[in-house]
Amino acid sequence: MGFHTWGGRGHDSECRLTINPDGSVVVALGSQDLGTGTRTILAMVAGETFVLPVDAIKINIGQAPDYPPSGASGGSTTVGGVSSATRRAAQDALDQLFAKVAPALGAEAAQLEAVGGKVQVKGNPTKSLTWKQATAKLGVTAVNTTGKNPGAGKLIDSGVGGVQMADVTVDIETGIVKMNKFVAVQDCGLVINEKTAESQVFGAMIMGVCYSLMEERIMDEYLGRPLNSNMEFYKLAGIGDIGEFVVHMWKDPEQDGRGVIGLGEPPVISPAAAIGNAVANAIGARVPRVPFTPDRVLAALEKKGGLTS
Amino acid sequence: MKAFEYASPTTKEQAVSLLGNQWGETEILAGGTDLLSLMKEYLSTPKRVVNVKEIKEFQGIRYSPGAGLRLGALVTLEELMDHAAVKKEYPALAQAAEGVRSQQIRNSGTVGGDLCQRPRCWYFRNGFGYFPKGEGGEDLVINGENQYHAILGNSGPAYFVNPSSLAPALIALNAKIRLFGAQGWREVEAEQFFVTPKSEGEREYVLKPREILGEILVPPAKGIKSATYEVRQKEALDWPLAAASVALKINGTGVKEARLVLGHVAPVPWRCQEAETVLAGKSGEESIAEAAQVALKGAKPLSKNGYKVQLARVALKRAILQAAQGGA
Numbered sequence A: 001m002g003f004h005t006w007g008g009r010g011h012d013s014e015c016r017l018t019i020n021p022d023g024s025v026v027v028a029l030g031s032q033d034l035g036t037g038t039r040t041i042l043a044m045v046a047g048e049t050f051v052l053p054v055d056a057i058k059i060n061i062g063q064a065p066d067y068p069p070s071g072a073s074g075g076s077t078t079v080g081g082v083s084s085a086t087r088r089a090a091q092d093a094l095d096q097l098f099a100k101v102a103p104a105l106g107a108e109a110a111q112l113e114a115v116g117g118k119v120q121v122k123g124n125p126t127k128s129l130t131w132k133q134a135t136a137k138l139g140v141t142a143v144n145t146t147g148k149n150p151g152a153g154k155l156i157d158s159g160v161g162g163v164q165m166a167d168v169t170v171d172i173e174t175g176i177v178k179m180n181k182f183v184a185v186q187d188c189g190l191v192i193n194e195k196t197a198e199s200q201v202f203g204a205m206i207m208g209v210c211y212s213l214m215e216e217r218i219m220d221e222y223l224g225r226p227l228n229s230n231m232e233f234y235k236l237a238g239i240g241d242i243g244e245f246v247v248h249m250w251k252d253p254e255q256d257g258r259g260v261i262g263l264g265e266p267p268v269i270s271p272a273a274a275i276g277n278a279v280a281n282a283i284g285a286r287v288p289r290v291p292f293t294p295d296r297v298l299a300a301l302e303k304k305g306g307l308t309s
Numbered sequence B: 001m002k003a004f005e006y007a008s009p010t011t012k013e014q015a016v017s018l019l020g021n022q023w024g025e026t027e028i029l030a031g032g033t034d035l036l037s038l039m040k041e042y043l044s045t046p047k048r049v050v051n052v053k054e055i056k057e058f059q060g061i062r063y064s065p066g067a068g069l070r071l072g073a074l075v076t077l078e079e080l081m082d083h084a085a086v087k088k089e090y091p092a093l094a095q096a097a098e099g100v101r102s103q104q105i106r107n108s109g110t111v112g113g114d115l116c117q118r119p120r121c122w123y124f125r126n127g128f129g130y131f132p133k134g135e136g137g138e139d140l141v142i143n144g145e146n147q148y149h150a151i152l153g154n155s156g157p158a159y160f161v162n163p164s165s166l167a168p169a170l171i172a173l174n175a176k177i178r179l180f181g182a183q184g185w186r187e188v189e190a191e192q193f194f195v196t197p198k199s200e201g202e203r204e205y206v207l208k209p210r211e212i213l214g215e216i217l218v219p220p221a222k223g224i225k226s227a228t229y230e231v232r233q234k235e236a237l238d239w240p241l242a243a244a245s246v247a248l249k250i251n252g253t254g255v256k257e258a259r260l261v262l263g264h265v266a267p268v269p270w271r272c273q274e275a276e277t278v279l280a281g282k283s284g285e286e287s288i289a290e291a292a293q294v295a296l297k298g299a300k301p302l303s304k305n306g307y308k309v310q311l312a313r314v315a316l317k318r319a320i321l322q323a324a325q326g327g328a
Ligand SMILES: Cc1cc2nc3c(=O)[nH]c(=O)nc-3n(C[C@H](O)[C@H](O)[C@H](O)COP(=O)(O)OP(=O)(O)OC[C@H]3O[C@@H](n4cnc5c(N)ncnc54)[C@H](O)[C@@H]3O)c2cc1C
Pocket: A232, B027, B028, B029, B030, B031, B032, B033, B034, B035, B036, B052, B073, B074, B077, B099, B100, B101, B102, B105, B108, B109, B110, B111, B112, B113, B114, B115, B116, B117, B118, B163, B164, B165, B166, B207, B211, B212, B213, B214, B237, B238, B239, B240
C-alpha cells in the first residue's frame, strides 16, 4: 500500500468568453491541452452555465498572444485555473445576456434562468425564448466577458490525497516482479468529468508501474552520456506488463463542496511505495531502490539468505 | 539516414551479383526491422540496399515427417509460430518465435533477419563498435554498464550477447543453414554459423559479404521433445535477459541424448556440451539441477551482470522441465 498528498491549486488564468448574436459561444484562453481533456472540461463548464450541449461551445486555447494569458499546463494547476476563470466569464456573460433579453420577456434580468437551450422566466416555460431567439436580441453587439482566477467566490481548493494497493507476484528464482492488480482510491474535490479524471489516475498508474519496475536512465560514467535513450533500450511497460487496474474516484457532497482541484501529478507519487511494499511482503526483504529489477530483487533475497536455485 | 541506391531483384543470382565485396558497402534488406534502425542511426551506411523479399525461392515453410522442416529465410516470425507442424514437432522453435515482441515485429521480421540481426549492445548501438573503447583505450564495457552483457565466452575483446532467439532453438534442433553465393549453395551447421568477431571489420556470422542466407533445414524431430524458456523482465518490446532452448531424446523415462543451448548470455549462442552429458542416461529432477549447475560452471560475470548466471541456470532448468513434461 502507498499514500500520497499533493496541492493542486489552480494557477492564474484569464478566460475571454463571447456570446455572438447568432447564438454561438466561444471560449478563449492561453493554456494548452496536453491530452488531459482541458478542451472537454472547458466546454462542460461553459455548457453547464448556459445549459447548452458541449458541442455548442467553441474552445480556442493554447495560442498566445491571440488568447488571454493563462498558466502553462503543468504542476496539476491547470484544471482549477481554467475551469474557475471560465465559470466566472460564463456567469458574467449570462447575466449580460439576461439584461438584454429581460424586456422582451417582460421581466427583470434577475428573474431569468437558462434551461435546456432556452432562456425563460424562472419556473415559467410559457414565458421563454429559444437560445437563438434570445441571442438575436443582442442586435449587432456580441457579449464579451473576461473571467479570472483568482476571483470572487470559492470555486477551487488545494490538497488531494490518495491510497494505492498493489498485488504482485515475485519469481524468487529470477527476481522478476509481475503486476497482478493495482487499485487506486483518489480524492480531488469536485470531479468535472469522471472519465478524464480517471484517465489521469490510470495514466499515473501505468507510469508508476514503469518507474517502479523497469524505467531507468542508464548513464555511462566514463562517456557521461545516456546509453538507453531510445525506445528499444528504455524500458516501458506494455499492456501485458501492467496487470489489472481499478480506479475509485472518491466522490461525495463534501468533496464536491471543496471545488475543483488538480489531479495530474498526485497519483504518480505513490506507486513505487505500494509496489515496493508488496514486493517486500512477498519476499520478506526490502528492495531498497527503484526500479525493482531482477538483479536488485535477487540481491535482496540473497542478502536475506533466502535464495536457492 | 544516408541516401542509398535501392535494388529489388527477383532471383537469387541477380541478388548476389548486386552485393558488394566488403561488409557495409551493400546491405541485404528483408523485413527491415533491424536494418532500418541501423541505417537511421548511421550505424550502417550502405551505398546500395538489396531487397531480397521478391525472391520466391527464399519464401515458405515445407514440412514432411520423413524430410523434416525447411524454412525459407523470408518466413516471418509470425508464420513460423503459427505453423501447425512447427508448433507440434518443434515447439522450441515456435516458442522462441513467439517470444519476439511485438506483433508488428513478428509480422515483418524474418527468420533470416533474426539470425543476422546485429548486436543489441548499447555501446554498439551508440556507435562504439564491437569493442567499445574510451579515449585512453579503456574498455567501456568492462568499466561501464555491462548488466546485459555476456557471462560466458567473454574473455574479450567482445562482450556483447548474440541477440537471436531463434538461433539457440535451431542449434538445439540440430539445424543446418544454407547460404547462397556466387559459387552456388553451401551448408553450415547452425552451431557453426555464429562466430565471435576478433576485429571491427568482421561480422558475427560466417556469411560472406556476397552471400545470402537462403534457407534452413531442420531434421525430423521424431522422438525428440524440445522447448524454449526465456527469462523476460517484461512482456513488451524487449529481448530476454537469458534464455535456453533444449532438445531431448527421451527413452522410456530417461533422457537418452540432450542438446542444450543458452541464448543472450554470450557473443554466440552457447552450447552446453558438458551439461548435455550430465543429463544423458539419467532421469529425475536432481540431474536437471546438476546439468544447470554444470552449464554455468564456467561463467565469468562482469561487474554488473552476476545475476544473469542465476537467470541462465533457471532458464535451462525450466526449459528442460518444459520439454520433458510437454514438448512434442
Ligand atoms: C523492440 C524489438 C524487440 C525484439 N525482440 C527480439 C527478441 O526477443 N528476440 C529476437 O530474436 N529478436 C528480437 N527482435 C529482433 C527481430 O526479431 C529482428 O529485428 C527481426 O527478426 C529481423 O528480421 P528482418 O527481416 O526485419 O531483418 P532486417 O532488418 O531486414 O535485416 C536484419 C539484418 O540481417 C541481414 N539479413 C536479413 N535477411 C538476410 C538474409 N536472408 N541473408 C543475409 N543477411 C540477411 C540484414 O542485412 C541486416 O543486417 C526485436 C526487435 C525489436 C525492434
